[in-house]
Every structure is written in C-alpha cells, then in structure tokens.
Amino acid sequence: MFGLFRKSPEQQAQDEAKIQASLSKTRQGFFGRISTLFQANEITDDTWTELEELLIQADLGVNTALEVVEKLQARVKKENLKRVEDVRAALKAELVSLLAYPPFTSLEEPRMLTVVLIVGVNGSGKTTSIAKLAKYYKNRGRKVVLAAADTFRAAAIDQIKIWGERVGVEVVAQAPGADPGAVVFDAIRASQESRKAEMLIVDTAGRLHTKYNLMKELEKVRAVCARQVHNAPHETLLVLDATTGQNAISQAKHFKDSVQVSGIILTKLDGTAKGGIVFAIEQELGVPVRFVGTGEKPDDFAEFDPVAFVNGILD
Numbered sequence: 214m215f216g217l218f219r220k221s222p223e224q225q226a227q228d229e230a231k232i233q234a235s236l237s238k239t240r241q242g243f244f245g246r247i248s249t250l251f252q253a254n255e256i257t258d259d260t261w262t263e264l265e266e267l268l269i270q271a272d273l274g275v276n277t278a279l280e281v282v283e284k285l286q287a288r289v290k291k292e293n294l295k296r297v298e299d300v301r302a303a304l305k306a307e308l309v310s311l312l313a314y315p316p317f318t319s320l321e322e323p324r325m326l327t328v329v330l331i332v333g334v335n336g337s338g339k340t341t342s343i344a345k346l347a348k349y350y351k352n353r354g355r356k357v358v359l360a361a362a363d364t365f366r367a368a369a370i371d372q373i374k375i376w377g378e379r380v381g382v383e384v385v386a387q388a389p390g391a392d393p394g395a396v397v398f399d400a401i402r403a404s405q406e407s408r409k410a411e412m413l414i415v416d417t418a419g420r421l422h423t424k425y426n427l428m429k430e431l432e433k434v435r436a437v438c439a440r441q442v443h444n445a446p447h448e449t450l451l452v453l454d455a456t457t458g459q460n461a462i463s464q465a466k467h468f469k470d471s472v473q474v475s476g477i478i479l480t481k482l483d484g485t486a487k488g489g490i491v492f493a494i495e496q497e498l499g500v501p502v503r504f505v506g507t508g509e510k511p512d513d514f515a516e517f518d519p520v521a522f523v524n525g526i527l528d
C-alpha cells in the first residue's frame with residue numbers, strides 16, 4: 214500500500230516504442246521534410262532558411278522556430294560541426310532541450326492515496342484517457358479507483374462505468390446532477406476505507422453553462438480533495454486533442470484560467486501529422502506534456518518521453 218512505484222526498464226522501453234510508432238503521420242509531414250534536409254551532402258544557407266520555415270509549419274511557433282535555428286547555428290560554429298549527421302544530432306538535442314522539464318515523479322511518490330484530477334472538454338478523449346491512465350497504473354501494480362464527478366452529463370457517468378469495467382477498476386458514481394463534491398468525497402472515503410485504493414482518478418465536468426460555473430465547480434472539487442487528503446490533488450491533468458492543433462492551445466488557456474493545471478495528456482498523437490504541437494504546448498502554456506494517447510485501445514497510452522518523441526518525429 215505504501216511504496217515507490219518506479220517504472221521498470223521494460224515499461225520505459227514499451228512507452229518509447231508506443232510513442233515512436235504513433236508518430237508515423239508526423240514523421241511523414243513537415244518533420245519528414247526536415248529529415249530530408251539532413252540527407253543532403255552539405256549544409257548551406259538555404260538549409261537554414263528552409264529549416265526555419267519547416268519548423269514554423271510544423272507548429273513550433275515563429276519565436277521558437279527562430280530560437281532553435283539560432284541556437285543550432287551557434288552550436289555548429291562553436292563545436293565546429295561539419296558532417297550533416299552531426300548537425301542533425303545537434304538539432305535533435307536542441308529540440309529535446311525545449312521539452313526538458315524535471316522528470317515526472319509525482320505519481321511515484323509514496324503516499325497512502327494519490328489523487329489525480331482530470332479536466333478537459335468532452336470529445337478530447339477524456340474518458341478514454343482516464344481508463345488508459347487507470348490501466349497504466351493498474352498494470353504497474355497499483356489499486357486504482359475512478360470517481361465519476363462529471364455529473365453534468367448523464368452519458369459521462371455511463372461511459373466511465375463502461376470503461377471502468379473494461380479495464381477492471383472500480384468506479385464510484387452517483388446519479389446525474391449529483392453534487393460533484395459529494396461524489397469526490399464518497400470516492401475518497403471509499404478509496405481509503407473499503408476499497409483500500411492507492412490511486413483515485415477523478416473525472417470532472419468538461420463543460421458547464423458558463424466558464425464561471427466551471428471554475429467554481431472545479432475549485433470545489435479541489436477543495437474537497439485538499440480537505441480529505443494531504444496535498445491533494447497531487448496532479449491535475451488537462452486532456453487535449455492533438456488533432457485540433459492551435460485550437461488545443463486556446464482550449465488549454467481557457468482551462469488554465471479556471472483551474473491549476475499541472476500537466477497535459479495529449480490524445481490522438483497517432484491521428485495527426487502535427488505532433489509539433491507538443492512544442493507549442495510547452496512553450497506557450499509552460500505546462501509539461503505528461504502522457505500521450507497513441508491509439509484507440511486501452512493500452513495505447515504512454516508516459517511522455519522527450520527523447521523518444523524527438524527520435525520519433527525525425528527518424
């Protein structure tokens with residue numbers, strides 16, 4: 214019940230393989246053209262111009278694209294890199310450094326009960342991601358419970374129940390329209406007492422009548438968590454759909470105004486050629502991508518890894 218849940222090397226390798234496999238569309242898009250640039254015999258002035266343009270088109274954002282090219286040029290000069298493959302490796306290192314957040318360990322810390330809030334709009338892949346996250350930690354030996362606290366939509370409760378059954382974790386739910394705070398209160402009690410769970414994942418409303426209502430509701434849910442469990446919620450993860458591109462960024466800004474977001478679950482990485490959105494998320498929101506959805510099945514999910522990601526987009 215009380216212990217550190219470190220990822221094994223096998224699990225790390227699985228995560229890396231899933232990330233890389235899910236990026237085939239992105240690899241064939243603008244990043245594919247970047248890879249082609251580095252198959253030439255030499256680096257010319259045109260290479261730099263093209264690289265800059267392609268990075269912008271790949272969704273890095275103008276400022277970030279310019280910064281990457283400037284840093285790369287400086288590095289090439291300083292380290293006197295002549296071979297095209299060395300420049301390519303240096304580009305990868307620059308891209309990885311854009312994603313270099315402190316390692317994600319907060320869900321591995323020993324606690325009696327770890328509480329994770331999931332926020333995001335309906336349609337982003339929120340329900341599927343909750344089930345995948347539950348399965349991910351269940352596979353790593355943890356007892357997980359889900360709380361169906363998106364009581365605004367009856368369908369949301371049903372879907373969580375169906376997915377809970379599918380991945381073999383218990384769901385605490387009440388009737389549609391119930392007070393989400395009460396659902397969370399019950400779920401925490403059940404996790405601590407009868408269910409003896411180590412991780413509680415809470416689904417929250419993706420949409421209410423107004424942004425103000427949404428903010429109030431999410432605040433209330435947070436307050437219930439904080440009152441019952443020390444330092445809870447330990448993570449608040451926002452689910453974003455990678456296929457919606459810049460729209461995902463504006464959605465994220467909307468949520469960030471309403472609730473403290475500690476990380477992103479980026480879904481449908483397999484369904485987009487614009488995996489470059491990962492860089493824009495980190496740069497524009499300052500929030501790390503922590504997990505990615507890599508397909509529709511419950512196991513199509515991985516903890517985000519910057520090196521695997523960059524290798525995946527540029528191989």
Ligand code: GDP
Binds near residue numbers: 338484
């Ligand atoms: P919700 O309304 O936000 O709860 O969305 P759902 O979890 O029901 O997902 C909406 C759709 O997106 C479903 O058809 C899912 O199968 C699909 N989906 C979710 N995550 C992924 C993913 O990582 N990859 C792919 N290809 N589809 C996904």
